[in-house]
Amino acid sequence: MSTFKNLGFLGKCLGVRSYVFQFRFRAKDFPIIPGLIIFLFIFMACFGEFLAPYSATEGNLQDKFLPPFFQANGSMTHPLGTDMMGRDMLSRIMVGARPSFIVVLTVIILGGFGGTALGIISGYKGGTADVVLMRVVDVTIAFPIILAAMLLSVVFGPSIQNVIISISVIIWSRYARVIRGEVLSVKEKDFVSQARVAGCSGLRIMLRHIFPNVVNTMLVMLTLQVGSIIILEASLSFLGAGIPAPTPVWGSMIAKGREYITIAWWIPFFPGFALALVCLSFNILGDWLREAMDPKLRQI
């Protein structure tokens, strides 16, 4: 019964009410254009397949290497041109948003939330669990993710699961360590001891009292790291250790387009431009979020 209430509160905390939107109304200068780009990214990830004007995987070989509309021989039928197999670039880019988004979302849940949860448990409970966990964190925190991902891809073959696993396994430690540090100071506050005196279970305290106070840090870390997660996944796909064909992925589009850069510069350019826009938007959003949630800058 109380677990139900706890979970309900967790939902409230994360989503609709309270914390995030409170700050949204308080802070001015919400970066509109980056917000729009991110919304577009998520929208394309969900619905791109249905909205794309052409197929992203099959093309007409007669139409290969058509340039984008602003160059000679280009037209609005293929606004961003076509690639070496005659596939429409715009459609490929729209559909290519999905794998990146799936990777980012899963890594955020597994690595970000997982790492935060472990950090909260570790910081609040303390004891041997804390010591052991922090040793594990020390070992994994500075390891270059790309090496782990390459190793996994050679052993098990490249796949989206490998990418997600290798990124999550290394990234959770960063959250765990930072969140644990915050928890150590939060748990000394009065309302925590009062809750304990009132008879709250450990789980309830962690969910209802500690988590809301660290969620700011977690959100800022998440938004700032999304950019590097996207680039990491794209780099892996570029190297051939990421998401394999035939899924259209921005990273591998750039890799394949490399060979044709002398005759068709738009094949590697536009997917990379999409990547850059999305990353830039997340970084700007993260910076804004960090300033909006900084207590020192808060207006009373």
Add this chain to the structure above:
Amino acid sequence: MQFIIRKLFQSFIALIVFSAIAFGLLRLAGDPAVQFMTPDGTEEDYQRIKSRLGLDKPVYIQYIFFVANAAKGDFGVSIFTKRPVLDSIKEMLPNSVRLIGVSAFMAFIIGIPLGVTAASKKGKPIDTFARVLAGLGQSLPIFWVGLMLIQLFVINLGILPSSGMGSWRHYLMPAFTLAFFFMPGIIRLLRSSMLEALDSEYIRLARIKGVSEKIIVWKHALRNSLLPLLSYSTIYIALLITGAIVTETVFAWPGVGRLCYRAILTNDFPLIQGVVLLTAVIVIIANFITDILYSYVDPRIRLKH
């Protein structure tokens, strides 16, 4: 002293964990004995090959052999090049070191002055420029930047070579690409720690004393702001390695990163395993040295533990 021992122990554990994982993956990748079998081999042949490769011994004995071989420098033979893995790595490593060295040098030479100026002239155009540059460096995919540089300087302008190593011209684009990827960390970190330092009491005292602003910024504040850079070195090393692998692939730079790329393409497990292991060892050792250096420079770290 106790701190050093703790860190040494941690590094050792990390080494063991990684080698165990690499070893475990090797076993998962397939039974090596099968690779040596001819199609008409019998059960006896299989057992014979197994005992020759030492595969019939218990797993932990195999692991010890694996580690012993690795310590001797024997990482197996690359499937693709048919040469010992260590030889390939030894050939390519100096090239990678050169690239990383030049890039890091570029990044610091540009990044440190930019970070310092951005903080001391906060709000002015140079500050905006530095922050925009840092933002771009963190957002633009490194391989895309490399490709666009090739497009611009090789295809359109034709003034720089597109790949390989050779003259100083060959260094320009790859080094700049990697430096561009690496710079934002330095700029942002230096800027924020300089902002803090410039606000502190001892700086205010120096101003009251009448010390010139230039000396205050470049001598007093900078010295104290360089410290967080050292503590972030562990992350920087990982960043440099990641960036180097991608940059070498884009520019066909004959280094260890490109070796990785070829190993992925050809599914060359011994090669990849050797590179990853060696890199992990280097990373762990570098982290250890950094931790020790940092604790030496900032005694508070030593005492906190």
